[in-house]
Amino acid sequence: MLYREAGQFKTTYAADMAVFPIRQDRIALALLVAVAFIAVPFMAEAQVWPFRTDYMVRAILIPFLILSLAAVGVNILIGYCGQISLGSGAFMAIGAYSAYKFATGVHIPLAWLGTAISIPPLPGLISIPLGGLMAALVGILFGIPSLRIKGLYLAVATLAAQFFFDWVFIRVKWFVNYNSSGSVSAPDMYLGPIHINTPVERYLLCLSAVVIFATLAKNLVRGNIGRQWMAIRDMDIAAELMGIRPLYAKLSAFAVSSFIVGVAGALFAFMYLGAWEPLAFDINRSFQLLFMVIIGGLGSILGCFLGAAFILILPIMLDQIPHAVGIPVSVETVSHLVFIVTGGLICYLLIVEPRGFARLWGIAKEKLRLWPFPY
Amino acid sequence: MKADVNPKPVARSGPVVANGDVLLAVSNVSLSFGGVKAIRDVSLDIRKGEIRAIIGPNGAGKTSMLNVINGFYHPQQGTISFKGRERRAMRPYIAASQGIARTFQNVALFKGMSTLDNIMTGRTLKMRKGIIQQALYWGLSQREEIQHRRVVEEIIDFLEIQHIRKTPVGKLPYGLQKRVELGRALATEPELLLLDEPMAGMNLEEKQDMSRFILTVRDAFNTTIALIEHDIGVVMDLSDRVVVLDYGRKIADGTPAEVQANQAVIDAYLGIPH
Numbered sequence: 300m301l302y303r304e305a306g307q308f309k310t311t312y313a314a315d316m317a318v319f320p321i322r323q324d325r326i327a328l329a330l331l332v333a334v335a336f337i338a339v340p341f342m343a344e345a346q347v348w349p350f351r352t353d354y355m356v357r358a359i360l361i362p363f364l365i366l367s368l369a370a371v372g373v374n375i376l377i378g379y380c381g382q383i384s385l386g387s388g389a390f391m392a393i394g395a396y397s398a399y400k401f402a403t404g405v406h407i408p409l410a411w412l413g414t415a416i417s418i419p420p421l422p423g424l425i426s427i428p429l430g431g432l433m434a435a436l437v438g439i440l441f442g443i444p445s446l447r448i449k450g451l452y453l454a455v456a457t458l459a460a461q462f463f464f465d466w467v468f469i470r471v472k473w474f475v476n477y478n479s480s481g482s483v484s485a486p487d488m489y490l491g492p493i494h495i496n497t498p499v500e501r502y503l504l505c506l507s508a509v510v511i512f513a514t515l516a517k518n519l520v521r522g523n524i525g526r527q528w529m530a531i532r533d534m535d536i537a538a539e540l541m542g543i544r545p546l547y548a549k550l551s552a553f554a555v556s557s558f559i560v561g562v563a564g565a566l567f568a569f570m571y572l573g574a575w576e577p578l579a580f581d582i583n584r585s586f587q588l589l590f591m592v593i594i595g596g597l598g599s600i601l602g603c604f605l606g607a608a609f610i611l612i613l614p615i616m617l618d619q620i621p622h623a624v625g626i627p628v629s630v631e632t633v634s635h636l637v638f639i640v641t642g643g644l645i646c647y648l649l650i651v652e653p654r655g656f657a658r659l660w661g662i663a664k665e666k667l668r669l670w671p672f673p674y
Numbered sequence: 675m676k677a678d679v680n681p682k683p684v685a686r687s688g689p690v691v692a693n694g695d696v697l698l699a700v701s702n703v704s705l706s707f708g709g710v711k712a713i714r715d716v717s718l719d720i721r722k723g724e725i726r727a728i729i730g731p732n733g734a735g736k737t738s739m740l741n742v743i744n745g746f747y748h749p750q751q752g753t754i755s756f757k758g759r760e761r762r763a764m765r766p767y768i769a770a771s772q773g774i775a776r777t778f779q780n781v782a783l784f785k786g787m788s789t790l791d792n793i794m795t796g797r798t799l800k801m802r803k804g805i806i807q808q809a810l811y812w813g814l815s816q817r818e819e820i821q822h823r824r825v826v827e828e829i830i831d832f833l834e835i836q837h838i839r840k841t842p843v844g845k846l847p848y849g850l851q852k853r854v855e856l857g858r859a860l861a862t863e864p865e866l867l868l869l870d871e872p873m874a875g876m877n878l879e880e881k882q883d884m885s886r887f888i889l890t891v892r893d894a895f896n897t898t899i900a901l902i903e904h905d906i907g908v909v910m911d912l913s914d915r916v917v918v919l920d921y922g923r924k925i926a927d928g929t930p931a932e933v934q935a936n937q938a939v940i941d942a943y944l945g946i947p948h
């Protein structure tokens with residue numbers, strides 16, 4: 300009975316076009332944002348359950364937020380524009396290493412010109428979006444083949460990009476500032492005079508970034524450019540006839556997607572990992588993001604969050620629940636179980652509900668609106 | 675649909691039938707796919723404000739002709755001149771930007787999108803806000819969206835599809851999909867509208883509705899229409915002039931009555947070998 304829209308009339312197109320046209324949804328979202336921005340930090344500071352240790356914030360919430368953001372980027376390309384990519388991990392790496400270079404100072408000697416390009420170390424908050432921009436540029440470059448090839452062939456081309464950048468960041472020592480171990484550690488982050496260091500501070504920074512970029516992404520997908528992406532995805536021939544230029548639509552999807560994935564990569568490196576090796580962004584990361592998007596829902600921003608939550612929480616649940624009910628399960632078995640459940644669920648969703656959890660959520664809401672009538 | 679669907683005050687003088695100016699001229703076009711000659715040396719013209727039917731048996735090359743006109747197929751020979759500009763081949767989106775819109779024989783809607791979004795894609799060429807403004811949305815971009823939403827709502831009212839506004843088109847019955855597709859083409863405010871069998875697979879009532887829409891579009895906006903249709907009754911009622919294709923050749927061209935009496939046309943439809 301609570302979930303009703305009776306009496307809420309939309310008198311303007313603006314109201315009808317709102318992201319959350321139903322008042323109850325808006326209230327729920329406002330509550331969620333309040334909890335995330337206010338309640339969580341307070342509870343974490345007060346160390347009340349479930350924030351007894353900083354594990355919850357440091358090891359669950361922060362990666363959840365960042366990987367949700369990365370999934371938003373991946374979903375724009377795959378779910379909205381229909382361009383399959385298996386190279387998302389590489390674009391996270393490009394964001395991370397570019398941000399690292401900008402934060403530690405870029406020096407490119409141009410000996411034959413007798414000069415050099417030098418950029419002094421930039422603050423972290425500027426380096427991270429710059430990392431996203433670099434990823435966007437590379438994304439446009441790697442998007443060009445999509446004008447010619449589709450489906451499986453494009454997937455293989457992006458896979459090649461993944462392996463290429465894995466190799467680049469291992470072999471080209473310039474990216475790691477000639478550190479012999481090949482691993483790099485993120486420089487300190489400052490927001491004006493404030494040193495962003497504790498898990499709660501990091502969490503708040505990630506949360507802000509996610510709220511901002513997810514909102515911008517939502518605006519894009521519901522606007523003109525989003526319709527162009529979806530038109531290309533659903534029927535590229537007819538799209539061209541409506542005056543949509545495939546070149547612009549596809550490359551803009553690659554650019555926006557790679558930008559968001561790049562920013563997420565930089566955040567992942569700076570705010571979650573702290574110190575990292577190229578392995579953090581290998582093909583497994585690409586698949587992890589792909590699974591999040593498929594499970595959460597292709598073509599849904601909400602789905603990115605649902606998918607990320609599921610993929611991250613599943614192993615924890617499989618680890619904790621058997622313990623709680625008194626069945627000892629070895630770590631190995633848990634990791635096997637994770638593969639089995641994820642794989643099975645992906646097969647199930649691809650066959651039964653390709654639009655994932657987000658769609659199931661939508662159906663549940665429809666049912667609630669009509670309740671108690673069964674149709 | 676009210677007259678302000680077309681915000682440009684173009685001089686459109688109400689219901690007129692073909693006022694004589696040639697809008698599109700196809701000259702000596704030949705098109706082949708490997709060994710298959712889909713179009714052989716066909717010339718035809720379409721005059722401003724007329725409903726021009728293209729008929730012919732299956733495989734006659736009707737769809738191929740539309741594909742040549744809007745740039746999908748590039749003919750090996752011949753030229754197409756639209757609004758006085760001559761060309762051999764062009765990209766479909768350029769044809770769209772010059773004012774050619776079309777619907778497809780097998781509905782080609784964007785299946786995952788709602789009726790509203792499908793028709794909104796027709797406004798793409800008229801939307802100017804860049805990607806940054808769209809990302810920020812509130813303000814300029816929202817105003818633009820609302821302005822175009824208004825136009826689209828008028829098209830929705832005109833086509834009587836208000837009740838399926840938010841339904842994903844993949845779930846709609848065939849007859850309604852055809853209607854949405856017409857709406858999407860109308861949203862571009864075309865000067866030349868190409869309709870490839872808009873009534874195929876429809877029942878009588880749906881055909882009547884569709885005929886009414888086609889006539890209204892022509893009469894209210896003086897939009898020029900090229901229509902492929904198998905139902906000879908519909909063709910005779912709607913069209914001003916008919917061109918008949920058979921095996922890629924033009925075998926007749928004239929008013930519906932002339933064409934109906936033409937011996938070559940009768941032979942073609944009865945399948946007399948030549």
Ligand SMILES: Nc1ncnc2c1ncn2[C@@H]1O[C@H](COP(=O)(O)OP(=O)(O)OP(=O)(O)O)[C@@H](O)[C@H]1O
Nearest residue numbers: 707710712730731732733734735736737738739779
């Ligand atoms: N893309 C293509 N590749 C190869 N052959 C084609 C192609 N398009 C059309 N054709 C051939 O060209 C000929 C004309 O086809 P077209 O689709 O134009 O016929 P039509 O008059 O529209 O027929 P129908 O009434 O069945 O729609 C046919 O023989 C067809 O097989």
Ligand SMILES: [Mg+2]
Nearest residue numbers: 736737738779
């Ligand atoms: Mg045809």
